[in-house]
Amino acid sequence: MKLRRPDVSVYMVPTDGPEADGTFAWDSTTMVIVQVRAGDTTGTGWTYGPAAVGLMLGEHLAPLVEGHDALDIPALHDAMCRSVRNAGRPGITACAISAMDIALWDLKARLLELPLVSLLGAARTHVAVYGSGGFTTYSDGRLAEQVSGWVHGLHIPRVKIKIGGDWGHETLWDLSRVSTARRAIGSDAELYVDANGAYTRKQALRVGDGLAEYGVSWFEEPVSSDDLTGLRLLRDTLPCEVAAGEYGYDLSYFARMVEAGAVDCLQVDATRCGGITDFLRVAALAHAHGLEVSAHCAPNAHAAPAASIPNLRHIEWFHDHVRIESMFFDGALDPTGGTVRPEQGPGHGLTLRTSEAEKYRVA
Numbered sequence: 001m002k003l004r005r006p007d008v009s010v011y012m013v014p015t016d017g018p019e020a021d022g023t024f025a026w027d028s029t030t031m032v033i034v035q036v037r038a039g040d041t042t043g044t045g046w047t048y049g050p051a052a053v054g055l056m057l058g059e060h061l062a063p064l065v066e067g068h069d070a071l072d073i074p075a076l077h078d079a080m081c082r083s084v085r086n087a088g089r090p091g092i093t094a095c096a097i098s099a100m101d102i103a104l105w106d107l108k109a110r111l112l113e114l115p116l117v118s119l120l121g122a123a124r125t126h127v128a129v130y131g132s133g134g135f136t137t138y139s140d141g142r143l144a145e146q147v148s149g150w151v152h153g154l155h156i157p158r159v160k161i162k163i164g165g166d167w168g169h170e171t172l173w174d175l176s177r178v179s180t181a182r183r184a185i186g187s188d189a190e191l192y193v194d195a196n197g198a199y200t201r202k203q204a205l206r207v208g209d210g211l212a213e214y215g216v217s218w219f220e221e222p223v224s225s226d227d228l229t230g231l232r233l234l235r236d237t238l239p240c241e242v243a244a245g246e247y248g249y250d251l252s253y254f255a256r257m258v259e260a261g262a263v264d265c266l267q268v269d270a271t272r273c274g275g276i277t278d279f280l281r282v283a284a285l286a287h288a289h290g291l292e293v294s295a296h297c298a299p300n301a302h303a304a305p306a307a308s309i310p311n312l313r314h315i316e317w318f319h320d321h322v323r324i325e326s327m328f329f330d331g332a333l334d335p336t337g338g339t340v341r342p343e344q345g346p347g348h349g350l351t352l353r354t355s356e357a358e359k360y361r362v363a
Contacts, residue, residue, distance in 0.1 A: 001038035001070045001111055006100070008034050008058040010051045010363035013324050018137040022164020028070035029320045030362075031328070032057065032095070033352065036103045038070040043107025044352055047099040047271035048298065048321065049092060054363050056096035060084070063113040065100065070111060073104050077277045094249035094272055101275020102301055106347040115349070117342040120280070120308035126339040129299065129307045130192065133162025133319035134181060143177060146319070151185040156317065156338045159192035160218065163207070164198025171203060175210045178238070182214045199223055201230045216240050220267070231262035241265055246296040248273050254282045258289050265313050269296035276305045283309040299344030300325045300332055300350055303342040315340070325350075328357045340347035 011031045019026055033046045047053060064083055065076055070186045080100065084093045109116040131150030134143055143161065150156040161181050163174040174193075182191055193216055199207060204222035211219065218241050223230040225244040235242040245267035248254050251274070257263060266286045270279040279295075279302075286293050292313040295302035299322060302315050317335050326332045329350040333340040343349020 001041075003065050003068050003070050004037045005033060005066045006036045006057070006062040006127070008032070008054050008062065009357075009361055010054040011324075011328075011357055011360040012362045013327075013360050014053075015320060016323065019135040020137045021194065021196040022136065023167060023196045029324060031261070031324055032060075032099055033357075034099045034103050035352070036065070036070070036100070036107050037112060038107060041107060041110050043103045043105070043110060043347060044053050044074070044350060045099040045101065045103030045106060045275070046298070046301065047095040049272075051096040051363055053095045053099070056087075057099060060087070061096055061100050065104075068160075069102070070107055073101070073277060076104060077101055077275070078213045078268040081274070088217055090249035094274060098271045098273065098275040098278075101277050102270060102348075105180075105276045110347040113346055115342065115344050116347050117307050118303035120276075122307050122342075123306050124308045124312070126341050127312065128158075128314040128339050129156060129301055129317040129335045130158040130190070130314050131156045131253075131335075132159055132160045132194075132297075134159070136162050136177075138214065140177070140180045141287050142299060143303050146181055147181050148184040150317075151189045154336050154338075156335055157188070158192065158314070158338070159185060160192035160194055160220070160316070162196065163193045164195035168195070168199040168203045171210075174207060174251055175214075178214050178216065180209060187215070190218070191216050192220065193324075194220035195222050196276045196287050197221045197224035201227075201233060204230075204234055205237060208234065208240065212239055218243055218265075220244065221246075228257060228260040230264045231257075232260055235262065235264060243267055243294065248282070250274060251278055251281055251285070254285055254326070256287060263291070266293045267296045268290050268293050269298065270301055270305060271298045280309065283311060287311040297321050298325075299335075300329065302350070303333055303340050309343045330355055
């Protein structure tokens with residue numbers, strides 16, 4: 001089956017309130033969707049990033065894949081990666097490749113009339129998730145309400161909040177928010193924190209010592225994810241696990257992080273790293289070094305590939321992306337009980353609600 005010219009669309013969805021982490025603030029989320037077709041069958045992929053991702057998809061990658069065999073994803077993926085040599089792989093380009101790759105996998109599974117998880121091969125029937133949000137803009141009341149809703153309402157036994165306020169200069173306030181979250185979820189649920197690289201090494205050490213009092217088991221990006229030496233130092237010193245990897249745009253990035261011994265759990269984002277194709281390769285790299293992986297954000301895009309790898313920890317059930325994917329797609333997954341089951345219908349099981357999405361379309 002030959003691929004027709006893909007369609008690309010860009011949507012901007014306002015947040016449901018002011019949001020920020022330790023290093024960045026935002027009031028909207030941009031989603032880029034690509035749909036690939038062969039015959040009467042459509043595959044859908046997406047990523048989160050600037051509208052320029054849509055230009056890369058529409059002007060560069062769409063004509064590149066047009067006319068090729070829809071089943072030959074390794075060849076198409078390699079062609080896309082080779083074609084962007086002069087544009088540069090990280091960032092916008094990698095997000096565009098990722099969205100196209102996800103769409104191609106969805107299309108292939110639908111052409112073969114298989115669930116995507118069956119096409120990839122299942123390692124598990126259900127995938128663990130953790131609730132993620134707890135933005136630094138939240139009041140204590142809003143923070144407690146959100147984390148309690150995940151744990152006591154949806155029975156998700158693990159949650160993550162943002163810390164690192166004002167680029168790491170509000171450490172006492174950070175620990176106060178951790179205390180608020182712990183009281184709200186009780187003693188049995190797992191509590192994670194994410195500093196988004198806000199701290200210096202010394203700040204992160206001091207905060208990490210304080211986190212132990214509240215039973216925090218996961219410290220994400222305590223320093224910049226580019227500071228592999230700092231991550232390794234903190235991993236070797238703190239009792240909690242250190243995680244990073246969400247900004248990996250190619251396989252070599254993850255190889256460097258793994259070889260440096262920088263993390264206890266490697267985060268991977270299929271909407272950034274090169275799609276499902278490279279998500280599986282990164283998972284294999286981690287597995288070879290005795291590491292588990294955690295899927296970063298875009299939970300409905302990750303369910304099937306996450307279920308296909310043996311060394312998965314969990315998927316991030318990220319507040320912003322959950323809102324958008326639930327609005328935009330029929331077939332969005334339900335995390336009640338702390339796990340999701342990949343769709344058993346053809347492909348990844350999601351169908352774009354065009355009329356609902358159109359309200360937010362900007363390109």
